[in-house]
Amino acid sequence: MAARHEEIAEELRRAIDRGEYPVGGTLPTESDLAARYEVSRGTVRQAVAALTSEGRIGSRQGARRVVLGNRRSQSFAELRSFAQWARAMGRTATGRVIEQYRRPATAEDVERLLIPPGSDVLQVLRVRGLDGEPVLVERNAYPIWVAEAVERLPADCESVVQALYDDIGIIFAYGEHTIDAVAAGTQDAELLGIRRGGPLLRIRRTTTTHAGRPIEWSDDRYRQGSVSFAVANSIGSNPLARHVG
Amino acid sequence: MAARHEEIAEELRRAIDRGEYPVGGTLPTESDLAARYEVSRGTVRQAVAALTSEGRIGSRQGARRVVLGNRRSQSFAELRSFAQWARAMGRTATGRVIEQYRRPATAEDVERLLIPPGSDVLQVLRVRGLDGEPVLVERNAYPIWVAEAVERLPADCESVVQALYDDIGIIFAYGEHTIDAVAAGTQDAELLGIRRGGPLLRIRRTTTTHAGRPIEWSDDRYRQGSVSFAVANSIGSNPLARHVG
DNA sequence: GTCACCAGCTTGTCCAAACAAGTCTCGCCT
DNA sequence: AGGCGAGACTTGTTTGGACAAGCTGGTGAC
Structure with missing residues (x-):
């Protein structure tokens, strides 16, 4: 939280949360905010742009900004790591490895991990739970350059993301x-202890490094009713896409 | 496409699509792009910020920007309107109203539509399909101030969004x-012509006007395998949130 | 009363500059 | 050969200014 525009964004979020700017009302003008926080208008614009992309406020040229809601979005850390998410919610994350083995890459592995055909991947099947109750079946595939570090992890490792950072950066x-x-x-x-054929929410995810190099891809299946995902969008920005199939 | 930064963003998208900046490679520096397009660095930054929020490129202080992929995200119009989405995909959207009646607002209606307790809402049940095959069950609730316009619509109205704009703006x-x-x-x-208890993907949606006034809320259930939703995120921006329950 | 229009307000776009902060490469030293 | 550091390079932050584009409310004509 070094950057001034982030500080201002956080102050605005808190002000919305405590009802200073009620839902349905308007925010002060950019010039007002700039004067209040003693920064330039550009810095204020960076702050409100963050709230806009979070779906908390609406923005339209010529009109005052509107407060849409006080939803709080998750940090990326909480989304990619089940353990960190659970901790942030005050829950206890459990988890154990059911299977773990190397196998030749399928066509899907090659495409998702950008690896040469014929190379091996590390396949891991984990079950994860909240407060002891199983919630999620996670099937990961890791490319070979990550596999060794993953294999060193204990079977009940809480946060794979954290462990891989500590181990090989x-x-x-x-x-x-x-x-x-x-x-x-x-x-x-x-x-998961449910009936065969019952509904599961599936998230297929590819994660990459800063350089765009794929680290893993994963097929996560959540038990019905255990979790939901939320996205806000607007005419200006739409992070969500819908596809056939 | 008036704004220069949007033009530049679109040119960069096309350049990525045709492989000029390959996936895994880097983009030219901001200064290079500024010189090439004869704009200031700030304008270039607006353009690349758009691609970053779309998940097409990655960005990190000090390092060159990385091309992550050439996914193309949907416009907001395509996401909120089933008919417009189908048309953009080259499919034919079908649809018909199964039920339509006014009823007293439930607690959920009051909360989602920000209406006074005790008022009425218009409940509509529609089935929608792609190329004749049923894909989606849609249950909408509209507040009273919208209800009259919705009731005027024909039962097989293709685009409710478009019709409401044309009718009452x-x-x-x-x-x-x-x-x-x-x-x-x-x-x-x-x-939907499927087995009871089978898996459905459910999207619950609240839509509002520019002023943040709720227009409708909807419970959409997609048949398994018919559609999927995609979101990109990064350390810098994360539009997606995960919730318990 | 109603409608059109205008003036003032607010956000969007763009520029030029300077410095901060982080990355990356290359050469030197051990 | 390997590690370390310096310096060049690149993105992030911030300022101040100017104009464009769009909204809103009020005034005046009908």
Whole structure:
């Protein structure tokens, strides 16, 4: 929180949360805010742009900015790491490795991990839970250059992301998520303790380093009712895309 | 496409698409791009910020920008309107109203539509399809001030969004989406022609005007395998949030 | 009363400059 | 060969100014 525009954004978030700028009302003008915080208008614009992209305020040329809601979005750290997310929510994350083995890369692995055809990947199957109750089946594939570090991890490792950073300095910097629904297979049903064919929320995710090099891809299946995902969008910005199939 | 920074963003998108800046490679520096397009560095920064928020390129202080992929995100118009989305994909959207009636607002309606307790809402149940095949069950609730215009629509109206704009000038400006998975109920199963209890992808959405006034909220249930949703995120920006329950 | 229009306000766009902060490469030293 | 550091390079932050574009409310004509 060094940058002034981030400080201002955080102050505005708090002001919205405590009702100083009520939902449905308007924010002060950029000039007002600039004077109040003793910064230039450009810095204020950076701050309000952050709130806009979070969906907290609306923005339209010529009109005062409107407060849309006081939803608080998650940090990237909380989204990519199940353990960190659970901790932020005050829950206890559990988890254990069910299977872990190397196998030849499939066509999907080659495409998602940008690895040469014929190379191996490390396949890991984990079950994760909240407060002891199983919530999520996670199937990860790691390219060979990561595999060794993953294999060194204990079976009940809480935060894989944190461990890989501490061990070999890998930073999970970018993620792409595809969300759909699937029926529980035999293995899913068994591990989550539900009926076969029941609804699961599936997130397929590819994570890359700062340089865009894929670190892992994953197929996460959440038990019905356990979690939901939220996205805000507007005419100006739309992070969400809908695809056929 | 009036603003110069938008033009530059679009040119960069096209350059990435045609492989001029390959995935995994780097973009020219801001100064280079500023010189090439004969604009200031600030304008270039606006352009690359757009690509960054789309997840196409990565950005890190001190290092050159990295090309992450050539995914193309959807416009807001395509996301909020099923008909417009289908058209953009070259598919034919079908749809019909199954039920439509006014009813007293529930607690959920009051909270989501910011209406006074005790007022009425218009409930509409639609089935929508792609190329004749049913794909989606849509349950909408509209506040009273919108209800009259909705009731004037024909039962097979293609684009409700477009019709409401033409009729009473309502603009769907902001949306908030919550995504999870549910089991198909009896009615869902019947309307979509699937087995009861099968997996459905559910999107609950609230849409508001520019002023933040809710226009509708909707519970959309997509048949398994028919559509998926995609989101890109990074350490710098994370539009996606995960919630319990 | 109603409508059109205008003036003032507010946000959007763009520029030029300077410095801060982080990255990367290359050469030197051990 | 390997590690370390200096310096060049690149992106991030901030300022101040100017004009464009769009909204809003009020005034005046009808």
